[in-house]
Amino acid sequence: MIDLDIRQLQSFLVVAQELNITRASARLHLSQQTLSTQIQQLERALGVTLLVRTSRGVLLTPAGDELGRGGSAVISDLGALTDRVRAADRGRLGTLRxxxxxxxxxxxxxxxxxxxxxxxxxxxxxxxxxxxxxxxxxxxxxxxxxxxFMWLPLGDNRFQHAVVRGDRRAVALPAGHRLAEQDAVTLADLADEPVLRPDIYLSEENLCHWLADPRPDGTAAPRGPRQATIEDCLLAVARGKGVWLAPEPLSRWIPASTVEWRPVKDADVSELALVWTGQxxxxxxxxxxxxxxxxxxxxxxxx
Structure with missing residues (x-):
C-alpha cells in the first residue's frame, strides 16, 4: 500500500485548483520552495508526474487530473470520518432508549x-x-x-448484560405472621411457607432464583399459586395464601399496611443488570x- 501524506495531498489539491504555485503557496501559508518540495515528495510516493510548469503557471498531467478529481473525495471522506469518530467518542449518537x-x-x-x-x-x-x-x-x-434494567439470572442467551447493583433479599409476610416478630429470617424459617409467584418471571432459571429453589439443604422450595401481578401477589400474602421473596429495594416501593417485610439472611443476593442486544x-x-x-x-x- 502506498503511504500517502494527507498534508501533501491537500497541498496538491490547492495547486490543482489554482494552477499556480505562487497563489497556492499564499493560500496555504507556505513558502513556494516548501510547497514545491511537498509536490515532489507526493510524486515520488506515487511514482508519477502530477504537473508540469509553464510560463503562466502549471498544468496537470492526466495522472494529476485524476488525483485532483479523486483526491477531493478522499479528503472529504476523511473529514467526515474524523467527525464521526470524534462524535462517537463524545457519544453524539442521538437517543438512548x-x-x-x-x-x-x-x-x-x-x-x-x-x-x-x-x-x-x-x-x-x-x-x-x-x-x-x-x-x-x-x-x-x-x-x-x-x-x-433487569434482575438476573435472565435464562436467555439472546442478551448481553453487565451487573450494576446487588441487593439482599427480603420476604413479604402477612401481618401477624409468626416470623414477623423477628428482625430477620432464614430460608430454614421459610421451609414450610409456600412462595407465591407473580407472573413476572423470564425463565425457569429466573423463577428458581426468586423462589430460592433449591434451598441450602437441597430441598425444593414450596411453590404457592401463581398471581397475575405483583399487586395481586401482595394481596394474596396479606390474606395468608403464602409469602413472596423479592430484592430488598422492592419492599421500599411497594409497601402494604397488611404486609410485613423482613430481610432473608441466607438467600443469594439479587443482581440487577443493564441488559442489551447485539444491535x-x-x-x-x-x-x-x-x-x-x-x-x-x-x-x-x-x-
Whole structure:
C-alpha cells in the first residue's frame, strides 16, 4: 500500500485548483520552495508526474487530473470520518432508549439518565417504564428500546448484560405472621411457607432464583399459586395464601399496611443488570455501565 501524506495531498489539491504555485503557496501559508518540495515528495510516493510548469503557471498531467478529481473525495471522506469518530467518542449518537421497572430502578434511574446526558453532550436518554420484566424483554427483542434494567439470572442467551447493583433479599409476610416478630429470617424459617409467584418471571432459571429453589439443604422450595401481578401477589400474602421473596429495594416501593417485610439472611443476593442486544451501540453501553456503577457504587471487579 502506498503511504500517502494527507498534508501533501491537500497541498496538491490547492495547486490543482489554482494552477499556480505562487497563489497556492499564499493560500496555504507556505513558502513556494516548501510547497514545491511537498509536490515532489507526493510524486515520488506515487511514482508519477502530477504537473508540469509553464510560463503562466502549471498544468496537470492526466495522472494529476485524476488525483485532483479523486483526491477531493478522499479528503472529504476523511473529514467526515474524523467527525464521526470524534462524535462517537463524545457519544453524539442521538437517543438512548432505556426500559425499566420503576420499583427496581426508582432510586437511581433518573440520576443515571441525567449523568449520561451530562457526560455525553448531545445524547438524549429516554426512560420507558414498564410493569414487568417480560415487557422489558419484548421491548428489547423488537428494538423498541436499546437497553433495560433487569434482575438476573435472565435464562436467555439472546442478551448481553453487565451487573450494576446487588441487593439482599427480603420476604413479604402477612401481618401477624409468626416470623414477623423477628428482625430477620432464614430460608430454614421459610421451609414450610409456600412462595407465591407473580407472573413476572423470564425463565425457569429466573423463577428458581426468586423462589430460592433449591434451598441450602437441597430441598425444593414450596411453590404457592401463581398471581397475575405483583399487586395481586401482595394481596394474596396479606390474606395468608403464602409469602413472596423479592430484592430488598422492592419492599421500599411497594409497601402494604397488611404486609410485613423482613430481610432473608441466607438467600443469594439479587443482581440487577443493564441488559442489551447485539444491535445496541457498544460505546454508549460501555459509558452507561460506568455511569450506573458510579451512581450505585457497584465495583466492576465483583462481576
Amino acid at each position: 432505556v426500559a425499566c421497572c420503576p420499583y427496581a430502578t426508582a432510586l437511581f434511574a433518573t440520576e443515571v439518565a441525567d449523568a449520561m446526558e451530562a457526560a455525553v453532550p448531545g445524547l438524549e436518554v429516554e426512560l420507558t417504564t414498564v410493569r414487568t420484566p417480560p415487557e422489558e424483554r419484548d421491548l428489547l427483542l423488537t428494538g423498541a428500546v436499546d437497553a433495560a 445496541t451501540s457498544q460505546p454508549l453501553i460501555a459509558r452507561m455501565i460506568a455511569e450506573v456503577r458510579a451512581v450505585t457504587g457497584w465495583a466492576a471487579e465483583t462481576d
